[in-house]
Amino acid sequence: MPDPTNSSPDPLKTDLRRVDINPDFWYPLAWSKDLKRGKTIGCRFGRHPIALVRPAEGSVFALEDRCAHRQVPLSLGKVSGEAVQCCYHGWAYGRSGRCIDVPYLGKGKLPNGVRTYPCREAGGMIFVFPGDAAKADSIPLPSLAQVDNPAFKTRHFSPVVKCHYTFMHENLMDMNHQFLHRRQMGQIKARFLGQDAGEGFIEARYSFARSGNQQPLAERLIFGKHHDDPGREQPVEEIVSIRTTYPYQSLKIHDKDGDLIMELFSVYVPNSADGASTQTFGLLSVLRPKTPFLIDVIWPALGIFTNRIFEEDREIMELEQAAWRDLGGDHNVEVFPIVRKLRDLLKVEGIVREQTADPVVVWEHGS
Structure with missing residues (x-):
């Protein structure tokens, strides 16, 4: 959490869309399967280009994606042993970021290297620590x-959404937006059950009531058929818990017996200099039914269903971003208490930009 004695502007009074994500956390920048042995991938964390390198042997490492010579992306280079060579003049950099070879210079005349980032792999993702490397461990x-x-089957997804990352947190936390998904979900209404909050996190709990008989096939296959009575609202017995544990977000669904039947992990990584684009990395885990192979049969239907839901969310969040741009700032009138608290959390935990007319990220490492 930021130092309360710092003389910087009060984050609670600033425009939420001018609050950058805090770099002092682990962020996935690519899927492990997409980076082959002896290859590189170019990624971004905000305005910072980062090259991921997987040598022929050894673990992945991450470097600033530019050659110190002519600033050409190292992600376009050639992996050679435990190093990557710039595609332009062949300057070579090891995993420490130090320049270890310039083909036309003597070893005693090597220039400075480039920044390196702590890097780990977990859950099929390549994580990078873009902030203060001394804090990574x-x-x-x-x-x-x-x-x-x-016991669970997990689906990966990684869409890009043209909006500030905070819109993503608000969208998932506020289940009152089910009206948006009426074509996919039918007539369903969220019921707020309560909340919890603490250092760096906030959680909301919901159940849902269906007032029509339009239960989606994917939902029925996973959770079972909810018996409908046209004369009254029917309770959906699952409890949905949504938590932002900064900077990550999760959604868990428990059945009436308290057993976990679905869990979502997601993180929203800014991937543009102006903060107006976000790369999502998500894992959706579904409890395997007792019937063998049933999960494999329903998996395509679940994928179609979740994709349609997300596309509706993507469109609305991009419209929110466009409105912020057109109106010249955040004019949201938020009335839902849990979302108001979420917005405060995102402001306090994030990094406030300089308040300039042009919404450009100004964070520098070590500032």
Whole structure:
């Protein structure tokens, strides 16, 4: 949490969309399967380009994605042994970021290297620590749904949404927006059950009531048929818990007996200099039914269903971003208490930008 004695502007009074995500956490920048041996991938954390390198042997490492010579992306280079060579003049950099070879210079004349980032792999993702590297060992990786639990089947997803990352947190936390999904979910209404909050986190709990008989097939296959009575609202017995544990977000669904039947992990990584685009990394874990192979049969239907829901969310969040841009700032009139508290959490835990007319990220490492 930011130092309360710091003389910087009060984050609670600033525009939420001018609050950058705190770099002192582990963020996934790519899926492990997408980075082959002897290859590189170019990624971004905000305005910071980062090259991920997987040598022929050894673990992945992450470097600033530019050659110190002519600033050409190292992600376009050639992996050679435990190093990557710039595609332009062949300057070579090791996992420490130090320049270890310039083909046309003597070894005693090597220039300075580039920045390196702590890097780990977990849950099929490549995580990078973009902030103060000295803090990396003391900051744990997040809980990654049930990706390592064989009782669950897990789906990966990573859409790009053209909006500030805070819109994503608000969207999932506020289940009152089910009206948006009426074509996919039918007539369903969220019922707020309570909340919990503490150092760096906030959680909301909901149940849902269905007032029509339009239960989606994917929902029925996973949770079972909810018996409908046209004369009254029917309670959906599952409890949905949504938690932002900064900077990550999770959604858990428990059945009437308290057993976990679905868990979502998601993190929203800014991938543009102006903060107006976000790369999502998500894991959706679903409890395998007792019937063997049934989960494999319903998996395509679940994928179609969740994709349709997310596309509706994507469209609305991008409209929110466009409105922020057109209106010149955040003019939201928020009335739901849990979302108001969420917004405060995101402001306090994040990094306030300089208040300039142009919403450009100004965070520098070490500032």
